Amino acid sequence: MFKSGNENIIANTLLGSPFAGTYTLTRSRRKTVVIYVRGGAVEVRAPLRMPEDEIDRFVAEKEEWILKILAKQRIQVENKKSFAVNYGSFVTFRGNQYAIASRSGLGFDGEFFCVPPDLTPQQIKAICIQIYRRLAKEHISNRVAAFAAQMNAVPAVVKINGAMKRWGSCSSKKSLNFSWRLIMADDSVIDYVVVHELAHLVEMNHSARFWAVVATVLPDYPARKLRLKELQKKLANEDWALQVFSARV
Numbered sequence: 339m340f341k342s343g344n345e346n347i348i349a350n351t352l353l354g355s356p357f358a359g360t361y362t363l364t365r366s367r368r369k370t371v372v373i374y375v376r377g378g379a380v381e382v383r384a385p386l387r388m389p390e391d392e393i394d395r396f397v398a399e400k401e402e403w404i405l406k407i408l409a410k411q412r413i414q415v416e417n418k419k420s421f422a423v424n425y426g427s428f429v430t431f432r433g434n435q436y437a438i439a440s441r442s443g444l445g446f447d448g449e450f451f452c453v454p455p456d457l458t459p460q461q462i463k464a465i466c467i468q469i470y471r472r473l474a475k476e477h478i479s480n481r482v483a484a485f486a487a488q489m490n491a492v493p494a495v496v497k498i499n500g501a502m503k504r505w506g507s508c509s510s511k512k513s514l515n516f517s518w519r520l521i522m523a524d525d526s527v528i529d530y531v532v533v534h535e536l537a538h539l540v541e542m543n544h545s546a547r548f549w550a551v552v553a554t555v556l557p558d559y560p561a562r563k564l565r566l567k568e569l570q571k572k573l574a575n576e577d578w579a580l581q582v583f584s585a586r587v
Contacts (some may be wrong), residue, residue, distance in 0.1 A: 417575035433524025474521035508538035530562035
């Protein structure tokens, strides 16, 4: 059975569960109950007046699914811990794999990601991110310009940031922002994200009208969207976060 309390946010425990059944219950004015599994933690959001026994039954029914997601996240955590880039490692750029090579220069020469010699894996990763940012700024800005003319939707500015949870965003001031990680995607997927954000300059929502704008430019956008999710799954197993002592060259 479940142990519960009377507060809006409480910690409940499913006794005898393989995942110890600990989860956070958040009550609000919502009409449905939903379960979120994030970062190895389980959160249940439920209506204010929903009886606890109903919530308990709902969570119990979803226990197999919860365990599956938790197991997947544990694997991702282990993969992130073991993730490293070094000389000879392969990194992804515009959908293709390129080796990291020790060179006196710094950048991408069309065949290798060139980084200086005698660096630690963390320093190599930091420099690869610098290269990624430069490549993303150049390529994505060019794609924005090309589609902006086609869609008659001109942004005020195009920025590259380090967002980990959003591939792109559009502000009310018509500023388009893209994660440098997007440059790992193949060109068709990059174009999808660019068109998606430009479409927000026409429709600042995700209504049917918005998707109609996207479809006018890219009729096959659903397939591109699926490929973007595949990249997201790949990156969920890679640790591109930088430690405080990132390299400077």
